[in-house]
Amino acid sequence: MARNVEFDESAAIQKAMEIFWKKGYNATSLRDLIDAMQINSSSLYNTIGGKQELFVRCVQHYTDIRAQDWDKRLASKRSPLDVLIEYINEAVNIIINGEDSCMAVKSAFEVATNDERVKQILAADDQRSYQFLYKLIKKSMDKGEISSDEDPALLADYFNSTWTGWYESYILHKDPVKIKRMAEYFIKQLTK
Template sequence: MARNVEFNEELAIQKAMEVFWEKGYNGTSLRDLTEAMQINSSSLYNTIGDKEQLYFRCIKHYTDIRKSDLKARLSSDSSPKAILIRYVRDATNVILGEGKSCLAIKSAFEIGDSNPAVKQLLKADSDVNYDFLCTLIGKAIDVKEINTQESPEILADFFLSSWTGWYESYILHKDEAKIRAMAAFFIRQIIQ
């Protein structure tokens, strides 16, 4: 008698997320997904749904990971300025890392406007990042680690839009030195 293999849905979502991250939504086939998840297509439909539902779950998984990361950063014993500098450097490394970059930005550019459910998830993720940056920048200003006349809100908006621009620049030019220079400039101008 054949033994049923227990299906680990969280692991399957992680594997599918990696495929979408590498190939994008449009470049990923159902076969790519089922091979990565090590299930057949009927099992996919029976447990998770279609490709679009799976993509939504993968983006949710990704944004949940990011949310947990931001929470951990805010609860760190480091100073707000040190957390902010580390965050900017980590964000830069995400852009440069393994050719995958940020799944949220990639998704926003690829299907954010055509899929309302994914767009809503991505907007919520962007709002969490914005709130994180506003909180952190506000704390750094309060303890005099950042001396600025600008509001935390405008600096958070500036960073998020700059970061998206760094991502686009890296896609087009693949110039790591340029991205690192822009991040260093941001740190010098805004944080120090």
């Protein structure tokens, strides 16, 4: 008779996600994962699968958390421009102060080029990010906070790709002033 698996799978996924986020896929060992999840390797294989399957589930979990955050921000009764500026400033703070920065960006560079499932999850996440930014920018335009001469689709695409460049710049140069100045410039361009 098979033994019942005795662990909280969602809590285990959260713990594994934190390890992958910190170390990356390639540097994370199976031992790192089972220690963090507080399970044995047979429980991992019997319920989730191997390291790759666990990673896919962790990336999905991470992107689901981001989507919930975006939905909450969009539902805010505050000025859409204020929400957007806060989001930009939080992105800057994560880039320059967070040890782990963005798991989606890390995963895109490390794994998505070779794993179609991860690529699809991240592509869907990128589309949700775009929609979040587009809606905030459009709402800001409707309220007269951003000039209606601007193209909300272009601005959303531009920011989506620009902040990934900020992340790369910080990894290479460790210059927080540079990242802050680029964010300030972007905000200034939005609000001219």
